[in-house]
Amino acid sequence: MNKDFIKKTILFDNHIDLGAKMICYSGFYMPIQYTSSLTEHMFVRNNAGIFDVSHMGKLILKGKHSGKLIQYLTTNDICKIQIGQAQYTCLINDKGGIIDDLVIYKILENKFLLIVNATNIEKNKKWINDHIKKHEYFDTELIDTSLKYSILAIQGPLSLFYAQKLTNIPLNRISYYHFEIGVFSGIKNVLISCTGYTGSKGIEIYVSNENVEKIWNDVLEIGKSKIIPCGIASRDSLRLEMGYRLYGQDLSEEITPIEANLSWIIKFEKKFIAKKILQKQKKEKKHKKFISFIIENKNTIPRKGHLLIDENETTIGYVSSGGYSPVLKKSIGLGYLINQIKTNKIFVLIRKKRISIKTVKLPFIKIQN
Structure with missing residues (x-):
């Protein structure tokens, strides 16, 4: 990518001052790590860390038929959440493939905040706007606020203890996938x-760009040695331990939510795009199969694109995400079986060596929060 077109978050200089190693990620200069990804990973698991994830897309959909449009374009049921709640869902295409996975916040009865993957912002905007015009929802408006707001993620068992010092909102009373809007670090x-x-x-903070630096500095100051800045490398290994899917690796427009083992966010009792295709896929079960696995050999790490093979060395699938679990001290991975196999013996091919894998249920680790 041409460096002239790489965006910077508002905290770019802060990351440099803190010694972060920067890389281009999703069209932005992002900190990959400050110290080491292993140190940052374990700090989040045992203490707390703060991430700048301002590269994520932030779209506002509002208007009389905004809820109806979301209901049609996504797989989950937006009618099941109230104002002050959020919902994980998928935006799908005409064939049931995943255009994006996203979190939707219900701000008002007819106003929603859509948090989307940075690389998919323009694609999502076009898809949604095309349907606004196609279905004549002229009272529905999509507004891109991605470059006006920042997002900070404060994560770890001590995160709420320290964050609470900066707000009067009782953070422990905010239920999972709920939110409140108020004063944090003196910012309204x-x-x-x-x-x-x-x-x-943990919590995630959504704030206007002009105020994000104050909150970033205040969190690090109030947390001192118990909250450290963390980069995208540790964020990736942390999400992998939980089996959370990553768009562009585990999810794509060629993969349906059923194939990705995300059936729990498909609500067939409602009307939505490609519903019949997904119903048929679920019934016939002739689709690729999502798997999660462990490798006992610590010195062997699976990576995206590595092939999965059977005992006859026939290719039966591929690794979509892989890495080392600092908590388990083992290699872990996610992938897909593309053939209808009849064997329990699956191997990953790494540097021409056949390595045995053990399929397991997600998440890879249990968190005691």
Whole structure:
């Protein structure tokens, strides 16, 4: 990517000052790590860490038929949440493939905040706007606020203890996938949600760009040695331990939520795009199969694109995400079986070596929050 077109979050200089190693990620300069990904990973599991995830897309959908449009374009049931709640769902195409996975916040009865993956912002906007015009929802408006607001994720077992010092909102009373809007670090109209991508206890902060630096500095100051800045490398290993899917690796437009083992966010009792296709896929069970696995050999790490093979060395699938679990001290991975196999023996091919894997249920680790 041309460096002239790489965006910077508001906290770019703060990351540099803290010694972060920066890389291009999803079109933004992002900190991959400050110390080491292993140190940052375990700090989040045992103490707390703060992440700048301002690269994520932030779309506002509002208007009389905004809820009806979301209901048609996504798989989950937006009618099941109230104002002050959030919902994980998928935006799908005409064939049932995943355009994006996203979190939707119900701000008002006819106003929603959509948090989408950075690389999918323009694609999502076009898809939604095309349907606004197609279905003549002229009173529905999509507004891109991605470059006006920032997002901070404060994650870890000590996160709420320290964050509470900066707000009068009782953070422990915010239920999972709920949010409140109020004062944080002296800043008004901050959205505080009990969500995150690490599996550990924590909150995410949505704030205007002009105020994000104050909150970032105040959190690090109030937490001192108990909250450290963390990069996207540890964020990736943390989400992998929980088995959370990553768009562009575990999810794509060629993969349906059924194939991705996300049937729990498909509500067939409602009308939505590609419903019949997904119903048929669920009934016939002739689709690729999502798996999660462990490798006992600590010195062997599976990576995206590694092939999965059977005992006859026939290719039967591929690894979509892989890495090392600092908590388990083992290698773990996610992947897909593309053939209807009749064997329990599955191997991953790494540097021409056949390595045995053990399929397990998610999550890989249990968090005591």
